[in-house]
Amino acid sequence: MVENLYLRLAYSPGKQRNDENKKRTVLGNFTTSHELFEQKVEFPNINFEEVATATNNFSDSNMLGKGGFGKVYKGKLEGGKEVAVKRLGTGSTQGVEHFTNEVVLIAKLQHKNLVRLLGCCIHGEEKLLIYEYLPNRSLDYFLFDDSKKSMLDWRTRFNIIKGVARGLVYLHQDSRMTIIHRDLKASNILLDEEMSPKISDFGMARIFGSNQHQANTKHVVGTYGYMSPEYAMEGIFSVKSDTYSFGVLVLELISGSKISSPHLTMDFPNLIARAWSLWKDGNAEDFVDSIILESYPISEFLLCIHLGLLCVQEDPSARPFMSSVVAMLENETTARPTPKQPAYFVPRNYMAEGARQDANKSVNSMSLTTLQGR
Numbered sequence: 001m002v003e004n005l006y007l008r009l010a011y012s013p014g015k016q017r018n019d020e021n022k023k024r025t026v027l028g029n030f031t032t033s034h035e036l037f038e039q040k041v042e043f044p045n046i047n048f049e050e051v052a053t054a055t056n057n058f059s060d061s062n063m064l065g066k067g068g069f070g071k072v073y074k075g076k077l078e079g080g081k082e083v084a085v086k087r088l089g090t091g092s093t094q095g096v097e098h099f100t101n102e103v104v105l106i107a108k109l110q111h112k113n114l115v116r117l118l119g120c121c122i123h124g125e126e127k128l129l130i131y132e133y134l135p136n137r138s139l140d141y142f143l144f145d146d147s148k149k150s151m152l153d154w155r156t157r158f159n160i161i162k163g164v165a166r167g168l169v170y171l172h173q174d175s176r177m178t179i180i181h182r183d184l185k186a187s188n189i190l191l192d193e194e195m196s197p198k199i200s201d202f203g204m205a206r207i208f209g210s211n212q213h214q215a216n217t218k219h220v221v222g223t224y225g226y227m228s229p230e231y232a233m234e235g236i237f238s239v240k241s242d243t244y245s246f247g248v249l250v251l252e253l254i255s256g257s258k259i260s261s262p263h264l265t266m267d268f269p270n271l272i273a274r275a276w277s278l279w280k281d282g283n284a285e286d287f288v289d290s291i292i293l294e295s296y297p298i299s300e301f302l303l304c305i306h307l308g309l310l311c312v313q314e315d316p317s318a319r320p321f322m323s324s325v326v327a328m329l330e331n332e333t334t335a336r337p338t339p340k341q342p343a344y345f346v347p348r349n350y351m352a353e354g355a356r357q358d359a360n361k362s363v364n365s366m367s368l369t370t371l372q373g374r
């Protein structure tokens with residue numbers, strides 16, 4: 001049974017909310033999703049029993065994956081529609097925030113490169129988000145698995161780059177709001193049956209008011225390696241922090257390596273360092289994943305490496321807006337500035353085994369980072 005749910009602010013703000021309130025006073029018209037949440041949002045509420053039945057009572061065999069905020073299950077609704085159900089961990093304020101953000105934001109957005117949220121469910125302590133099911137799961141599932149990455153030929157990777165860029169332009173400037181995603185990464189790019197990309201996971205996104213260009217927070221959230229230096233170290237975020245994460249994603253797609261790949265030697269603290277070093281020495285071809293290197297025009301690889309390096313520059317104002325990125329991707333003759341040397345940074349203790357294993361999970365706070373290789 002599906003009925004419309006009118007959502008109203010339903011939780012008491014904790015410490016984090018207080019911090020953000022203080023900041024809002026300083027920043028003027030900075031709008032958090034909580035404020036929108038205080039407005040009424042009409043959204044399909046899917047019955048809990050129906051979701052439980054659809055997912056075989058949230059059985060492990062239906063589990064598609066596990067993120068920082070809960071497990072995701074495959075389900076089949078009455079009538080046969082396949083869905084993905086995110087079951088948020090109970091009891092945490094951050095889980096509630098994640099839930100409200102997703103519902104309020106995605107309910108208002110529609111673009112072919114954004115995942116569709118079909119409904120939600122609040123049932124006692126349970127909070128569920130019900131999405132369209134994307135049969136090819138997420139980009140990381142293919143790109144970082146040696147036995148699957150050959151399924152991502154260059155044409156597919158190039159289309160993914162272009163689709164994600166268009167989705168970001170929509171978020172940043174073409175929807176009625178300016179939305180900063182704040183956690184763009186390979187596992188948040190879902191792939192449909194044609195391997196077209198859909199940006200997912202808006203649990204950490206923030207909305208800016210019309211004259212707002214940047215904001216800062218003491219509560220840094222996101223994923224190691226994809227965070228821009230100014231965000232990781234000073235908590236400053238803007239559309240240009242998403243541009244940075246996009247640049248990292250582009251470099252991962254070209255090289256077929258993770259930003260934090262253990263295969264990188266100590267000469268290269270991360271993938272950005274390697275890309276920069278090879279590009280400036282005129283050896284950018286060596287950066288390209290050997291699986292895709294043959295049979296495609298080298299000019300497209302070089303364009304994308306160049307673009308990736310422009311996006312990860314240290315100075316946010318030197319990074320292109322996503323609309324310029326799309327223009328460069330769609331027309332190889334569009335002028336491209338020369339990228340400056342990026343700043344490589346890794347979180348303190350990042351080389352520790354435990355930290356590396358969790359490197360691609362979203363974090364709810366990040367304390368210290370160290371700069372290297374300037």
Ligand SMILES: Nc1ncnc2c1ncn2[C@@H]1O[C@H](COP(=O)(O)OP(=O)(O)OP(=O)(O)O)[C@@H](O)[C@H]1O
Nearest residue numbers: 065066067068072084131133134137138187361362
């Ligand atoms: N709509 C969907 N269709 C198919 N698979 C999905 C869908 N949504 C999520 N998944 C799968 O579930 C996994 C977990 O997703 P989730 O967004 O919770 O976490 P994550 O992005 O891996 O990590 P984090 O929460 O740290 O960002 C994804 O990697 C993906 O494989």
